[in-house]
Amino acid sequence: MPRTKTVAALAMDERAAEAVLKPATRLRFGEVVDLAEPVLSDFTTQAARRVLPEVELLITGWGCPPLDAAVLARAPELRAVVHTAGSVRGHLTPACWARGIEVSTAAAANAVPVAEYTLAMILLANKQVLPAARAYRQQRAREDWLFPDPTLGNYRRTVGVLSASLVGRRVIALLRAHDLRVLLYDPYVAEAEAAALGAAKAELAEVFAASDVVSVHTPLLPATRGLVSAELLALLRDGGTLINTARGAVVDQAALTEEVRGGRLRAVLDVTEPEVLPPDHPLWECENALITPHLAGSQGNELDRLAESALQEVRRWSAGEGFAHAVPPDGKELLA
Structure with missing residues (x-):
């Protein structure tokens, strides 16, 4: 009896x-x-050798082995990959693109919680909530009910956003509800497009010199490794905050560590280089650094959003409608 559905794994x-x-x-x-069984976490197993010859669609996720030429040779019917996370760099190889395999990713769905995390950290940083809470806990008292320090607060502060990526764009959209000025650095975005997003286009040095908080959303590429340099960090105002939810290597971590340890800057780091930092790294003990375990992306019930995104993509592809979140070959490297 002929199959009526696409074979997927x-x-x-x-x-x-x-x-x-x-x-x-x-x-x-x-x-x-x-949906074939079992879950393929290793393409060299007997189960994989049984499933791969018939599979037309792979639904991939974190920990998927590389889809290299040898694997593709055992999967002659494979025509599409639907990824349930963001970046496809870890498992899609040049052989996939050369064969013309269609690719979809849940990067847009995963951008939602990252942007929410970023917004929360921006507002907390400008309000100086974390250092104030720490001091309050230590003193068990407060001198006054009024805090007139002009460096505290979110009214008309300036936020710098590095890259109009999926996350960067969503962060800018969320910031529009607040009395904040947003500067965008992205060499591929024109002034008119930046304005339409809700930001003013600016050069990199201007973003750091003018911002109270700078949030990094730049993909890690050869050209962006160490992009946030010691020179740029030196331009950030005293008491300013750097937020990084992209990739640790985009930032000169040694330079940032010195600025944070010296007390001039604050940092919110959901990513570091490496992950995890060595146990004796000075950032662990630095009061001006908040380090979280790469949790800005989808966690807990947010994972259900990734599944729903993938399911809708499978529905579209199976109906011949094409992917809503297709990854073109020339855009694969831009997914951080």
């Missing part, structure tokens, strides 16, 4: 599959495609 770490694609969600996928 899950390819990712088994823990990722359990977290992102819960049983009820897999049943919904099964309404659209024939």
Whole structure:
């Protein structure tokens, strides 16, 4: 009896599959495609050799092994990949693009919680909530109910955003609800487009010199490694804050560490270089640094958003409508 549905398989770490694609969600996928078992976390196993020859669609996630030429040779029917996370750099190889495999990613869905985290950290930074709470806890008292310090507060502060990426654009959109001035550095965005987003286009040095908070949303490329240099950090005003939810290597971490340890700057780092920092790294003990364990992206029930995004992409592709969140070959490197 001929098949009436596309043959699909899950390819990712088994823990990722359990977290992102819960049983009820897999049943919904099964309404659209024939979902083969088991989850493929290793393409060299006997199970993988059994599944790959028939699979037309791979639903990938964190921990997916590389789809190199040898794997593709065992998957002659493979035509599309739907990724349940953001970047596809870790598992899609040049062989995939050369074969013309269609690719979709949940990067737009994953950008939502990253932008929300960033907004929260911007508002907390300008309000100086974390240092104030720390001092309050230590003193168990306050001198006054009024805090007239002109460096405290979110009214008409300036926020610098590095890169109009998916996350960067969403951050700018969220900031529009607040009395904040937004500067955008992105060499590929014109002034009119920046204005339409809700920001003023600015050069890199201007962003750092004029901002109270700078938020990094730049993908890690050879050209952006160390982009946030010691010279740029020196331009950031005293008491300013650097937020990084992109990639640790975009920032000169040694220079940032010196600025933060010296007390001149504050930092909110959801990513570092490396991840995790060595146990004796001075940033761990620095009161001016808030380090979180790469949790700005989808966690907990936010993972369900990734699954829903992937499911809708599978529905579209199976219906011949094409992907809503397709990754073109020339754009694959821009997903951080």
